[in-house]
Structures are given as structure tokens and as C-alpha cells.
Amino acid sequence: MAERPYHHGNLRPELLAAAERTVRERGVQALSLRELARDVGVSHAAPRRHFPDRQALLDALAEAGFARLGEELRAAFDGAGEGFEDRLGAVAAAYVRFATEDAALLELMFAGKKHEESGVLHAAAERAFAVMLELIAEGQAQGALQPGDPERVGLVLFATIQGIAALVTGGIVAPEQVRELVDDAIERFIGGSHAARAA
Amino acid sequence: MAERPYHHGNLRPELLAAAERTVRERGVQALSLRELARDVGVSHAAPRRHFPDRQALLDALAEAGFARLGEELRAAFDGAGEGFEDRLGAVAAAYVRFATEDAALLELMFAGKKHEESGVLHAAAERAFAVMLELIAEGQAQGALQPGDPERVGLVLFATIQGIAALVTGGIVAPEQVRELVDDAIERFIGGSHAARAA
DNA sequence: GCAGCAATGTAGTCGTTGACAACAAAGATG
DNA sequence: CATCTTTGTTGTCAACGACTACATTGCTGC
Numbered sequence: 115m116a117e118r119p120y121h122h123g124n125l126r127p128e129l130l131a132a133a134e135r136t137v138r139e140r141g142v143q144a145l146s147l148r149e150l151a152r153d154v155g156v157s158h159a160a161p162r163r164h165f166p167d168r169q170a171l172l173d174a175l176a177e178a179g180f181a182r183l184g185e186e187l188r189a190a191f192d193g194a195g196e197g198f199e200d201r202l203g204a205v206a207a208a209y210v211r212f213a214t215e216d217a218a219l220l221e222l223m224f225a226g227k228k229h230e231e232s233g234v235l236h237a238a239a240e241r242a243f244a245v246m247l248e249l250i251a252e253g254q255a256q257g258a259l260q261p262g263d264p265e266r267v268g269l270v271l272f273a274t275i276q277g278i279a280a281l282v283t284g285g286i287v288a289p290e291q292v293r294e295l296v297d298d299a300i301e302r303f304i305g306g307s308h309a310a311r312a313a
Numbered sequence: 314m315a316e317r318p319y320h321h322g323n324l325r326p327e328l329l330a331a332a333e334r335t336v337r338e339r340g341v342q343a344l345s346l347r348e349l350a351r352d353v354g355v356s357h358a359a360p361r362r363h364f365p366d367r368q369a370l371l372d373a374l375a376e377a378g379f380a381r382l383g384e385e386l387r388a389a390f391d392g393a394g395e396g397f398e399d400r401l402g403a404v405a406a407a408y409v410r411f412a413t414e415d416a417a418l419l420e421l422m423f424a425g426k427k428h429e430e431s432g433v434l435h436a437a438a439e440r441a442f443a444v445m446l447e448l449i450a451e452g453q454a455q456g457a458l459q460p461g462d463p464e465r466v467g468l469v470l471f472a473t474i475q476g477i478a479a480l481v482t483g484g485i486v487a488p489e490q491v492r493e494l495v496d497d498a499i500e501r502f503i504g505g506s507h508a509a510r511a512a
Numbered sequence: 513g514c515a516g517c518a519a520t521g522t523a524g525t526c527g528t529t530g531a532c533a534a535c536a537a538a539g540a541t542g
Numbered sequence: 543c544a545t546c547t548t549t550g551t552t553g554t555c556a557a558c559g560a561c562t563a564c565a566t567t568g569c570t571g572c
Contacts, residue, residue, distance in 0.1 A: 119567085121519090121520060121521065121566075121567055121568080122520080122521075123520095125520080125521085143342070146557080146558065146559090147558080147559065147560095148557075148558060148559080149557095149558095156521070156522085157521065157522045157523070158522090158523090158558090158559095159521080159522065159523080159524095159560090159561085159562095160520080160521050160522075162521095162559095162560080162561085163519080163520055163521070164520090166560095167559075167560070168558095168559065168560095221420075224479070224482070224483035224484075224485075225483075227483055227484045227485070228482075228483070228484045239485075266493075266494075266497070269477075269480065269485075269486060269490075269494060270473065270477075270494060270497050270498050270501060272476070272480065273473055273476030273477040273479070273480050273494070273498070274469065274472055274473040274476050274498075275476065276476040276479050276480065277471070277472030277473055277474065277475040277476025277477075277479065278468075278469075278472040278476075280423070280472070280475050280476065280479060281468065281471065281472050281475065283423070283427075284423035284424075284426055284427070285423075285426045285427045286423075286426070286438075286468075287468060291468075294465075295465075295468060295469060295472070298465070298469050299469050299472070299473075302469060302501070302502065303501065318538085320537075320538055320539080320548085320549060320550065321549080321550075322549095324549080324550085345528080345529065345530090346529080346530065346531095347528075347529060347530080348528095348529095355550070355551085356550065356551045356552075357529090357530095357551090357552090358531090358532085358533095358550080358551065358552080358553095359549080359550050359551075361530095361531080361532085361550095362548080362549055362550070363549090365531095366530075366531075367529095367530065367531095513572100514570105514571100514572090515570100515571095515572090516569100516570090516571095516572105517568100517569085517570085517571105518567105518568090518569080518570095519566105519567080519568075519569090520565100520566085520567075520568095521564105521565080521566075521567090522563100522564080522565070522566090523562100523563085523564080523565095524561105524562085524563085524564100525560100525561085525562080525563105526559105526560085526561080526562105527558105527559095527560095528557105528558085528559090528560105529556105529557085529558075529559105530555105530556095530557090530558105531554100531555085531556095532553105532554085532555085533552105533553085533554085533555105534551100534552085534553085534554105535550105535551080535552080535553100536549100536550080536551070536552095537548100537549085537550075537551090538547100538548085538549080538550090539546100539547085539548075539549095540545100540546085540547075540548090541544100541545085541546080541547095542543100542544090542545085542546100
């Protein structure tokens, strides 16, 4: 009957996986440490060995989320064509997809970045956003974007993409509109850069 | 000693006011119906007469939030100069201010719009966003914005502003950068429109 | 190998919470 | 002024997060 061993052996990763699923399907507020323990088949206090409190679990989820987001952005970047516009479109689409499919997780990631101190989350976030900065630098090198501090130029672009995602998860725009909106934004972004250079 | 009367007489508004304060200062997750009742000086079950459950209170908060947001956007619109760019700047600044000072409330407003059915929230949201649409229409009439469906043109602008606010509340950009970022975004938005018209 | 120690899981408890039911007081209406 | 409705109170329940004490397992140095 395959007696469950006293030591689970893989508890922390399984807790994280189950937690991520719950967060995606039912939101952060529905995540209960005790229910999680039941799902995985351990006692209600077992998770405490790996996460001192609930917030620690949420922070760990956020960190994993940044890692995954970074991978997906990187894959989009690498998988697109050579042109700046293609890459920008691919990365933007990847970000919006992540933000809409894992809206609660992204919220967690942003929220965690506020109160976390140790910097682990910040480091993970920076790795994830590094792709964005690369992209901007490339755009500037190709002359498709106005020169300047990449952080500053990129932030407006980032904000727009993030905002589109927020509008979708907020139910203000339909998912079918996303493509159109992202294309509009990119066109405007690049067009705006051209205009600024011309001025 | 001013014996507290059996009937409070003004419970619902006071609950909402206290709740809004708690949400602003300590976030949504820190909002407890029982603590709220204690703060206002009623028994733990009294709030139930006005809000069937916790979510109902949150929805009411969201509705009030939309009303206030609408007023502030309207005031910014009316208080700015006649020019489109001035008004756009004022409204954008007002939105970002609301979104950063009442980040948790705005989150609540967006979240509530998802699951609420009766449409009360949707109506409140539409009233609040009406100012935005007016602004876009005016920009188009003045030729500062490219023509087209105001909803669609406005959405990209809205998304950008909302995204900037999200970046601030997420701790990714410092509050001091907001002004600069918003100005950048507006310049780009209008410049992008000009470029598109020129193309 | 094996003694002792650190790591990991269990059982029990406490205070708090949201939700609910039964009851009480105050107003409103005829 | 009798009655009905609204609004508040008390009491209870199950679930939760956090904590403590204890049990089991695996690892490391001798």
C-alpha cells in the first residue's frame, strides 16, 4: 500500500507547485497553508519547516515567478526574428501573456518587491527585466528608438505593456483586443521616437 | 457619560470610512470586519446588517472609490487650462496621484469589476472613465490626436498612465520620477500621433 | 557501524476571523 | 398605542495562522 514515509523528501517544491496552481486558479486570498498541506498529504504544521509564515511562501512564489517570467521573455526574444520591431512585438506579447494568464502571481511579484528586504526578490526581478533593457539598447543601436538612458526610455514602454495587461485582467478590455492594442502601442512608441528625433 | 445608543444611526457610512482608511494604511488583507466593528464601537455582527459578507464591503468600497476617482479626474479636467495638452497632463497627473496614494483601493476597484454581476460597479467605473473619453474626443477635435475610435485611442493612453502608476506602486520607479515619466509618455503619445498623421 | 545531532515531519493548542442563528431594542406606520 | 421592520447584540462554529513540544529520519564524525 506504499506507506507514506515519515519524511516527504520533496516537500518544498511540491508546496510551491501546488501553491502556484491554487493562486492561478483561485487567487492569492484563497491560498491556505493548511489546505496546501492537506493537498500534498502532510500535517498542517509541516510547511512551516520550509516557510516560516505565509508571507514567506508568497515571497518564494514571487521569486519563482520572476524566474519563469525571465525565461519566457528570453525565449520570446531569442525566438523572434532579427529585427528590433519583431523582437519588441514578441517580448511584449510574451509579457502580456504572462501577465494575463498569471495575473494573481504577477500581482504577488509586484507586491512582494515592496516589503521584501533581503534583496533576493529584487535580484530575481532585475534578471527578468534585463531582457527589456537589452531590447531597448538594441532598438537604440538600430536607430529605431531615440537615444538616452535606456532605463528611462524603457520604462515608458514597459509601463504601457504592463498597463495593457492590467486593463485586460481588470476586465476593461477583452482579451481579443490585446493584439490590436499592443500593436498600436508599439507603433506609437516607435513613431513617437521618430517624431522626437525629427523635432 | 453619553451612553452609546442601541442604534448607531450612521453605521454604514462610518464603516466605509474606517474601512477605506485601513485599506489605505495597511492594505486589503489587513481589513477585518471584526476589527472594523470594534473601531466603530459596535458588536462584531453589526456590520453584517449592511454588508452580507466581506466581499460586499469590498465592493462597496470599490464603488465609492470609482465615484471619488471620477470626481478627482473631473476636477483636474475642469481646473486645467483650455489647451488639450494641459488638460491631458492634469488628468494624467490626477490619475497617477490617485493610483499611487490609494493603490490598494484601486486594486480593489479593478478586482471587483471582474466578479461583480449587478453592474453597479461597472456603471460607477464608466462614469469615472467618461472624463478620459471626453478628453480623447477633445484631443481629436483639436487635431492633437489622430482620429479613430476614441475608446481604442484612449485605451493605449489609459494603459500607459495606469502602467506608470503600477510601476510606482510596485517600487520599480521612485515617486520622484513620476512627473518626468508622465511628461515623457504624453510627449510620446502626442508625438506618435503627429508622426502617424504625417505618415 | 554507530552515537549524537541536525533536519524534517506530527500532534496539540491558542487567539482571531467570517459566517450564521437566535434574540433584543428602537423606529416607523397604521 | 399595537405591531411590523430595521438595526444592533450575544453566542456559536469551523477554519486559519502561528506557536510549542515531541517524534522520526538521515547524516557526520569518530
